[in-house]
Amino acid sequence: MFKTDAGEELFIIDGHMHLWDASPANQVNKYGAGFIGCFYDYHRNLSPPEYVWEASLFQKYGPERMVKDVFVDGYVDMGIFQPTYLKDFYKNGFNTTEQNSVLKERHPERFIVNGSWDPRNGEAGLEYLESLVQRYRIPGVKLYTAEWKGNSKGWKLTDPWALRYLEKCQQLGVKNIHVHKGPTIWPLNKDAFEVHDVDEVATAFPGLNFIIEHCGLPRLEDFCWIATQEPNVYGGLAVVMPFIHSRPRYFAEVLANLLWWVGADRLLFASDYAIWHPRWIVDKFMAFEFPDDLRKEFGVSLTMDVKKKILGENAARLYGVDIRGRKKELAHDAVAAGMA
Amino acid sequence: MRQEEVYGQLAKVSDPELDQPLTELGFIGGVSIDGNSVTVRFRLPTFWCAPNFAFMMAADIRERVSELPWVEGVEVQLQDHFFGSEINGGVNCGKSFVEAFPQLATDNLGELRETFRVKAFLARQERLLRSLLQMGWPEEAILRVRVGDLPELPRSGEGPDLVERYLAILGERGLAGDASAPAFVHPNGRPIEPVEFPSTLAHAQRTRLSVEFNAAFCRGLLKTRYGGADQEITGCTERGRPERLVRRVVE
Numbered sequence: 042m043f044k045t046d047a048g049e050e051l052f053i054i055d056g057h058m059h060l061w062d063a064s065p066a067n068q069v070n071k072y073g074a075g076f077i078g079c080f081y082d083y084h085r086n087l088s089p090p091e092y093v094w095e096a097s098l099f100q101k102y103g104p105e106r107m108v109k110d111v112f113v114d115g116y117v118d119m120g121i122f123q124p125t126y127l128k129d130f131y132k133n134g135f136n137t138t139e140q141n142s143v144l145k146e147r148h149p150e151r152f153i154v155n156g157s158w159d160p161r162n163g164e165a166g167l168e169y170l171e172s173l174v175q176r177y178r179i180p181g182v183k184l185y186t187a188e189w190k191g192n193s194k195g196w197k198l199t200d201p202w203a204l205r206y207l208e209k210c211q212q213l214g215v216k217n218i219h220v221h222k223g224p225t226i227w228p229l230n231k232d233a234f235e236v237h238d239v240d241e242v243a244t245a246f247p248g249l250n251f252i253i254e255h256c257g258l259p260r261l262e263d264f265c266w267i268a269t270q271e272p273n274v275y276g277g278l279a280v281v282m283p284f285i286h287s288r289p290r291y292f293a294e295v296l297a298n299l300l301w302w303v304g305a306d307r308l309l310f311a312s313d314y315a316i317w318h319p320r321w322i323v324d325k326f327m328a329f330e331f332p333d334d335l336r337k338e339f340g341v342s343l344t345m346d347v348k349k350k351i352l353g354e355n356a357a358r359l360y361g362v363d364i365r366g367r368k369k370e371l372a373h374d375a376v377a378a379g380m381a
Numbered sequence: 382m383r384q385e386e387v388y389g390q391l392a393k394v395s396d397p398e399l400d401q402p403l404t405e406l407g408f409i410g411g412v413s414i415d416g417n418s419v420t421v422r423f424r425l426p427t428f429w430c431a432p433n434f435a436f437m438m439a440a441d442i443r444e445r446v447s448e449l450p451w452v453e454g455v456e457v458q459l460q461d462h463f464f465g466s467e468i469n470g471g472v473n474c475g476k477s478f479v480e481a482f483p484q485l486a487t488d489n490l491g492e493l494r495e496t497f498r499v500k501a502f503l504a505r506q507e508r509l510l511r512s513l514l515q516m517g518w519p520e521e522a523i524l525r526v527r528v529g530d531l532p533e534l535p536r537s538g539e540g541p542d543l544v545e546r547y548l549a550i551l552g553e554r555g556l557a558g559d560a561s562a563p564a565f566v567h568p569n570g571r572p573i574e575p576v577e578f579p580s581t582l583a584h585a586q587r588t589r590l591s592v593e594f595n596a597a598f599c600r601g602l603l604k605t606r607y608g609g610a611d612q613e614i615t616g617c618t619e620r621g622r623p624e625r626l627v628r629r630v631v632e
Contacts, residue, residue: 075428075463082427086598086605259398259595262587284594287601291594298587 042368043116043323043352051327051349052364054356055111055120055319057219057254057279057311060144061136064101073130084316087283092318102315104144112151112376115312115319118353119362119371121153123183123219123254142177150370153360155181155219160202161190167209174213180360181217182210183254186238198238204245211248217359219252219277236263243271250359252309255280256299265302275359276303278351279311285325293331300341309359310352323352383451387412387419390445397437397494399596400501406596407603408438410460417453419446424460426602432464433490436481439472461606499568502550504592506565507585509543520578529560 043051063077081099094102102110111117122141126134134140138156145152156173158166173179187195196203198220210218220239236257243251256276257264268274276299284292299308310326312319329343336342357364371377391412392404403409403423410422421442425435439457446455457472459465471481479486513523516535526534528551534544551557556570563572573581 072463079427079429082602082605086601259591259598261591261594262584265587284597288594288597291590291597294590295594298590 042118043327045327045345049345050368052353052357052368053117053119053310053319053323054353054360054362055115055117055312055314056252056277056309056356057123058107058111058120058314059123059125059136059316060104060107060141061125061315062101062133062140063099063131063135064097067101067131067133069130069132073127076127076130076135080316083280087287088317089286089321092321094315099315104147107144107315108148108151108376110318110320111312111314113380115314116323117312117319119151119153119367120314121155121181121311121356121360123155124157125183125185126157138173138177138179145177148374148376150367150374151376153180155179155183155217156215157183157185158206159185159188159190160196160200160206161193163202167206170206170209170215171213174215179215181219181252182215183219183221185221187221198242204242207242207246207249211246216248217250217252219254221254236260236267239274240267240271243267243274247273249273250275252277252359254311256295256303256308258295261295261298265298268303268307274303275307275309275355277309277311279313282310282312282322282326283317285322285329289329290332293329293335296343297331297335297339297341300347301339305347305350306355308351309356326352383414384412386449387414387421387446390449391421391442393445394438394441395501396599397434397497398431398592399599400497400504400592401596403438403442406600407607410607417451418456419452419454420456420458421446422458422460424603424607425462426599426606428461428463430462432462432468432482433478433486433493435459435462435464436468436472436478437490437494439468443472498550498553500588500592502554502568503585504589505543505547505550507582507589509547510565510582510585512537512543521575524563524565524573524575524578526564527560528557528562528564531564 043053045051061077063073063080065074068074068077077100081096084099085093098106111120122136122138122145124138124141125136127136128134138154141152141154145154154177156170156177156179158170160166162169170182184198186197198207207218210216236253239251239253242249250273251271252275253264253268254277256278257267258281264276268276281292281295284295310323312322327348331339331341331343353364356362357367388404388409391409392402394403395401396403396406396408399406408423408425410424412422413420423438423442439459442457443455446452455473457469459468462468467481470476471478478490479488510523513534514520516537531544531548531551536542536544548557551564554568554570556562556566565573567573567581
């Protein structure tokens with residue numbers, strides 16, 4: 042909960058977080074080391090110095106640390122887990138639905154746990170998707186279209202098997218499809234990197250919501266265009282938000298474009314924890330205003346209403362969270378008791 | 382002397398996504414010269430940087446350095462990259478991308494390269510248009526500018542030479558030959574109509590923003606990874622390449 046100077050309380054949902062284990066004991070090969078090394082550089086590069094961790098802590102921080110950082114220190118009321126399996130790199134996986142669910146069991150009202158699928162797993166993958174729904178009642182999935190698998194260079198949302206998985210999601214009520222189309226951290230080719238396939242499936246599956254992580258950066262122009270055409274396309278602000286500290290001008294320009302093209306109702310705050318700590322991002326975002334020239338050029342402003350939507354109300358709508366009711370429940374849960 | 386010549390050639394090689402020279406980005410890790418053979422080491426912001434762009438840069442380095450009349454052999458060494466050995470092996474043997482990645486690549490990089498030259502064109506054009514608008518030029522006056530007028534345009538005085546950069550990419554696309562042709566055109570050469578001006582500018586702005594956002598991220602990551610991209614740039618300055626290399630285009 043973030044409290045303004047005027048005493049107003051903002052309910053905050055962090056749309057993208059992880060509980061990973063990238064410790065050397067869990068790494069399978071040099072790619073496991075390279076993957077977490079890349080995340081660590083993201084972390085070191087964009088965090089304010091006082092929030093930079095030791096590499097060993099960053100590799101494995103554990104559930105207690107996460108709960109404290111995110112809910113106790115970080116203003117966040119609820120968090121959405123976006124799993125990243127990477128079983129070729131990490132013995133037990135990097136950040137799987139199963140791993141994330143352990144923490145949800147401890148704090149059921151605090152977390153939403155999403156699943157994941159890869160269309161290249163065929164029938165077996167469809168069965169796995171069903172089992173995730175039965176076991177964890179996942180309301181959404183996180184997809185990496187850019188991931189290579191064997192000889193495959195990545196996949197598209199419009200591939201025949203991907204369409205079958207999307208149909209399955211629609212049948213099972215798994216409504217929120219988070220798609221990673223962001224900065225290059227994984228071997229990509231041009232097809233895996235572009236966002237146009239979102240356009241087609243958003244039209245074909247009007248009952249699903251497509252949340253494009255990192256707002257499609259560095260393909261912002263394509264993302265804005267697609268989101269303008271498709272009412273069920275949303276922008277996830279992970280990776281965009283931390284620029285508020287090191288590059289406030291770019292942050293302002295990107296956000297002004299997003300508000301103009303996509304609108305305040307379709308943008309979701311996310312820290313990408315543990316890459317970045319939500320506390321400083323929320324603090325800076327709450328204090329942020331557009332420079333005059335951008336306000337004039339785009340005719341947009343960051344009012345309290347807009348901030349509330351981005352920080353929590355939009356995610357609450359997508360995930361069916363009743364903010365008023367949930368506030369009451371959370372006021373007395375284990376985390377709140379620890380804060381008192 | 383020969384080092385300077387090599388760096389002069391390397392300054393002509395740009396990152397295709399960021400549209401900035403490798404020398405300014407700090408991607409050059411060092412140059413060694415042994416007789417008439419040149420070895421160029423280069424490095425990228427992450428272990429995972431897209432192999433297709435890395436390959437283009439490696440191939441361009443080899444081609445540009447080979448243009449020096451005294452050079453008899455060029456070896457490119459991409460360092461700390463998950464596909465480093467495949468890229469180095471491919472480029473140093475003069476293979477195409479498809480030949481270097483027979484299992485993984487189904488097409489050549491020409492189309493990808495063109496896609497990013499168009500983005501570079503739009504971004505350079507947008508910066509120049511915006512600077513003219515900021516100087517108070519009306520849209521109609523801007524659209525009346527001819528190619529031959531470009532060198533005479535007033536300069537905003539800060540940052541890179543926007544006119545020079547726009548003229549260079551116009552020339553690259555074969556659009557700078559006719560001095561009486563309209564200066565502000567679409568990437569295919571069709572003049573921008575007055576009615577299209579706002580939408581063209583808005584589209585180009587988003588392209589420019591993507592490129593710059595990416596460039597800022599990459600520069601930061603390179604610095605984090607190698608403890609200061611500026612070190613190599615300073616090194617170049619000592620070899621007599623002042624200011625131009627130190628200037629930070631992004632900021």
